[in-house]
Every structure is written in structure tokens, then in C-alpha cells.
Amino acid sequence: MELAPQMLVDAILLGGVYTLMVIGLALSFGITRVINFAHGEAIMFGAYGAFWLLTVWGIDPLLSLPLLLAGGFVAGFLVYETAVKRVLHAPHINQILLTFGLGLIFQNVALILWTGDERSANPNWAFDAFEFNMVVVPYGRLIGFLVAVMLVAALFAWLRWTELGRASRALAEHNEAAQLVGINVSLTYGIAFGISVALGVAMGVLVSFLGAINPFMGFHMLVKGFAILILGGLGNIMGAVFGAFILAFVETSVGYYVPNGIGWAEGMAFAILFAILVLRPRGLLGQEVEG
């Protein structure tokens, strides 16, 4: 039991970061019904953005976050307008191929621009920690958690209290009815997709100081992100939050209490994914979908 307090803190901090990792993915699927396989590359670009802004101009990742969020939103909106919009009504396989292809292009663009070298942003505070009753809390992880909580709260506020947010929810609930009441579908989809990419970029900013950055980092996160989404219920934003914390707790507790557990912990995402697909394919909070 001596490990329990540290385990709890680690799990909560990890859960916050996982939430930010998947919330954008859940948003874009929940509203546009497009599974964005290039979401991992949004994370990757966010990480590189924060890294270069720190390295070249000395801008702290926390200060560069708003700038990168805005850049991510514009980039996401443009990707939607130029590519994703064209496959909105196409079969899912076409959407997957398009976004997967975009992801590969983005990976290779990053590889050409910045090589495959591993990098990481190192602001001074990212190496500090405080200790409380033998529980170590690294500032980097704590700040990552707080940023994630703030952004997720802002997203929920936007969805609940703004006209565009309500329009997005209406589209997610009933596309045709929403059109009948005059909602501009294309613009709303574009904005939702832009926000989803911006959230991916924000996740990248956090990863820039928590781990390693390389052109291929996004795919690994995407796979884990899908496991979380399926666990919570595809397209359900609350479910994504729920799934993120469940996975974080399962991974961390397996890491702590099972011999060689961290090796197993990373595999837990796939074990959970398999179990959910067999036992409750709609996910824990998802709705049944016809067809």
C-alpha cells in the first residue's frame, strides 16, 4: 500500500493528458462523423511547433500554446475545406484512406523538414517537482494536467453556451433536423474540425516537454486514442473523458502492482479495446448506431 498515493497521483495526471489526446478526435467524429487518422500528426506538428518556438525564439511552450492553438485551428479548417469536405458523404473507408494518406504526407513533410532526430523541449520548470508526504509531483505533468483540464472545460463551455457550440451538438444529434432549422452545416463542420485539430496541437505542446518528439510520434498516440474512444463510446465527448481516466488508472495500477507491469500496462489499451468490442461495441457511454 505504500505505493498507492503515488499511484493515484500518477494516474490522475496521466488521465488528464490522455483526455486532451482524445478529446479532439471525439469532437471531430462526434460532429462530422469523419474518423481523422491524421489527428496524430496534429499532435506531432504541435510538438514541433512548441519545440522550435522555444529553441529558436526562446518562447516558453505555455506561452506558445495560444499561438499554436490558433494556428492549429486555421490549419484544421483549411484541411477540412480542401480535403475532408469532399468525402463527407463518402463511405467510411474513403474517409479513412484520405485522412490516413494525409497523415503519411504530414509525417514525411516533417521528416524532410526536421529529419528523424528525436527532440524534446526543455523549459526549466519541466525538470522540477515537489514532494508531499513521499509523493513526487513533477511540475511538467501537473502543468500538462491543468492545461488539459482547462482546455477540456473550455470545450464543454463552448459546446454548451455558444451558438456555434449548440449548433455543433445539434448537428451531432440530428444532421437533417439541424439543417432544417437553418444551421450552416459546412461552416459548423469546418469550425468543429478546426477545433479538433487545435486540441490535437495543444496535446502536442504538452508532449513537447513530457516526452520525445519525432515525425512518427503521432501514430502511436492515435492507436491508443482510438482504444480510449471505443472504450468511452465513439463520438461521445464525455465518454472520451471517462475512457481516458479509466485507461490511465488501469495502466498505472498494472504498472505498479503487476510484476514487469509497465510492459503489460501499455498493452492494456488493446486488451480493453478487444473486450469492449466483444462485450459492448458501442462503448461505455456510446449510443447504439443503426446500419
Add this chain to the structure above:
Amino acid sequence: MHPRLTVAAAVAALACSATTGAAAQDTIRVGVPMELSGKFVSYGAPGKRGTEMAAEAFNYKVAGKKLELLFRDVQSDAQTTVSVINELVSQAKVNYMIGPIGSPIVAAAIPAWQQGKPIWLVPGSSSTKLEEVAGAEPMFFHTYPYAYHYHTSEAAALKHYLGPGKRVAVIYSDDSYGRTHLPYVQKYYKEAGYNIVAEELVRTNASDLNPVLTKIRVSRPDILIGLVQTTDAITLAKQIHTRRLDVPYLVGTAYTQLDEWRNAVGEAQEGWLGVTTYLPGAQRAANPDYPHIFPSLTEWEEKFRKRFNAEPDFLDIGTYATAAMLFLAIDRAGVDDREKVAAELRKIDLQTVFGRGNFKPTEGGTKQQAFTDMVVFQNQGGKNVVLYPLADATGKLQPLKR
């Protein structure tokens, strides 16, 4: 087809094949499959630079013939590697091959290489699985240390400075890298009189190593060894540092020498030990017989900087020496014949920019192995201080204080 046309076509085809044949006879082709994209590009890129620079030192001419390097990108992908090696071995029918470098990519190349068995020089891969499968092959030449060379050197260095009886914890990745290295750590550290108190497995690309670090903190080791590849080594070093893990001696493998790792982990590199085959700025005289190919190390480093506008790393210089030894062997053989060139390679024993270049058998069963001397160093105040061998030492082992 009209008979005249048939005859004309046959004559044209014959003429073409004769021209190609003549061109082939005037050219010695060397296959260079490297990781030029993908996750191991930081291995393949220096591999390409080193080979290119060696060919330039020979003015792209060996044994009186034009030297042609057939660069291929294996994309750091096992399946692509198989296709590329198949193409080089079965279609291009090269007699010589240099690369690839990353352990899993070299492992993927073995079956395809075995289809034709050209002379194969591997300037990378510390995996002893490679040694088990290809080590005894007469056409296989390995020019990079194996896993056990790392750990014999590091265990000897630690034993010299700390004496026996220390507690050791090991973190190893679940890929072939971690699993290959672990038995040698167990063997050589136990032989050095150390007690392994914790062995923790981590999955590659794991984002959170804190559970492992907390468990290791409980086992109170004196030495922590990280048997992971570069990406995970960055996460590991940063999390150890932010966790304020109170372990006085942190030991890595080859990654601690990489600028890539050092830049990525920043101040978290302090105190880490590592091993390398090359430390920039060391002194090594020119080979008097081949001063143009193997100049002094300082001169070679200067040439490299001028040519590539970058600092050389251990793979740049290792691949340079490997390729230069192959070209020299072809030159000495005087013919494009793999048996004769292999015989010349086995005879080579000379001073290169990378150390003494000659092929000897290893304890693990590789018949032809060069460049196994390793230097143990520690990062102290942002600089790599040589600890071992003692003849080259520039400082003493220092404990890490949190």
C-alpha cells in the same frame, strides 16, 4: 513479325546487352541499403554520409574501375528491407553490400542476403541474434560492437571506480534491443560482484515510466542501467530527473553519446554513463601508407565538417572506415571477385581513423569482427569525460547528487 525485323531486334538486343555487359565490367557496384527515412533515419543518414565520403577518398575508382554506389532506402521498415535486399542481391547481383545499421532492420535483411550471400559489411547492430544467425558466414563482416562489448566495458569501469558489492537495477525494453542486452548485463555485472536487485520491463514508446521508477526507488539501487533505444531513453532520462530518483550512478548504452539524446534531455543528461567507439576530438595519427584515405583524426573531422557542414558521429566515422576497408580490399584484389576480395578483407590490418582495422573472431562466434574497442564516458557538467580504459581517462567517475 517480319523475319528482317526479328533479326534487327535480336541484333539490337545483343548490342544492348553487350554494351551493358561492358559497362558492368568497367564498374564495380556496391549495394548500400540504409535507413534513409523512417524511425532509424538517424542511423542510415550517417551511414550514407560515411560511405559517400569513403568513395570520394578513392575518387570513385577501385581496382582500376569506376566505383558505383547503389544507395537504397529501406525506410526503417522490415518488409521494405526484404524487398530492397532481394533487389540488390537477386536482380542487381551486387558482390558487396554495406548496411543497413539498426538492429531490427539488419535482422530483417538476413534472409534476403542469404539468397546470394554477397560480401556483407554491417557497420551497426549490436544484437547478438545477428551473431547467432550470420556470424559464422564467411562473407559476413561486422564492424560494430555487440551488446556484450558494451557491458564488459561498463561493468569493468564501474568495478574499477566503485569496487564490488553494489546494488544494480535494470530497466529494459520489451523489444529485441532490451531483451538482447539484459542477459549480458546479468552476466557481466554479476561477474563484477554486483547484486541485481530489480529488473523492470518497459514497453517501447511507453509515455509514463513513473510506476517503474517508483518501484526502483523502493529497491534503493546504487546503479541504474537503462537498456532502451533512443526515444525511450529520452523519456527515461527526463522522468528520472524530474522524479529526483536518488540513484548515484545512471548507466546507458550507446544513446548517451548521441547529440540527439543530449539535446533532447537537456540538463537531465548530467551524470549518465555511456559507451562509444568514437569520441570527437580524440588524437589519432594518420596512416603513413594511406594518408589520403586514413588521415589523422583531426584532419578527417575537418574534412567531414567541410563536406557535410555537420559534426561527425560514431556512425559517420564507423561507416567511413568500414567502406574504406572494403574499397581497399577490392583495390588490393584487383578484380571484382567476392572470394578474392573477402580474402583481402581478412588480411587487412591497418590504422584507420576509427582505430585499428582488422577482422578477428569474437567470443560469440562471429568469424570476422572489427572495431570492438569501447570507451566508457560520463557526462559531467555538459561534457563527456572519458573514464575507461584508464589509459585514455580524462577524469574520474562522479556520483550524481540530487
